[in-house]
Amino acid sequence: MLDESDIxxxxxxxxxxSEAVIEGCRTxxxxxxxxxxxxxxxxxxxxAPPNAAIGGFAKVGPIGPNRAGEAPDSKFGRSHP
Incomplete structure (x- = not known):
């Protein structure tokens, strides 16, 4: 889990x-x-994709669930500095 300052x-x-992020973790x-x-x-x-490393992280991977019944179940995005 990430601490509040990272989130x-x-x-x-x-x-x-502030309501957008449910939780975060380091991978x-x-x-x-x-x-x-x-x-x-x-x-x-x-x-908005970041254009530089943020907080020492080289990459950020946001994940968001689709509405019920939509395929696929989730969308995954990644951003590179």
Whole structure:
């Protein structure tokens, strides 16, 4: 899990409101990622991609669930500095 300061940093960097992020976690498959579960896919698609590393994270991966019945179940976006 990410602490509140990391989540607040990401909300500002991606231009998200405070209700957009459900939770966040650090992931590591080589470079360290910050994964963010957003309230819905629309917010994930509207997130402003950062143009530089944020808070020491090389990559950011927002995830947002689609509405019930829509395929796929979620949309995943990634941004690179």
């Amino acid at each position: 607040t940093l990401m909300e500002k960097a991606l231009n998200l409101d 590591d498959n080589g470079p360290e990622w910050m994964a963010l579960m957003l309230a819905d896919a629309e917010r994930m698609l509207a997130a």
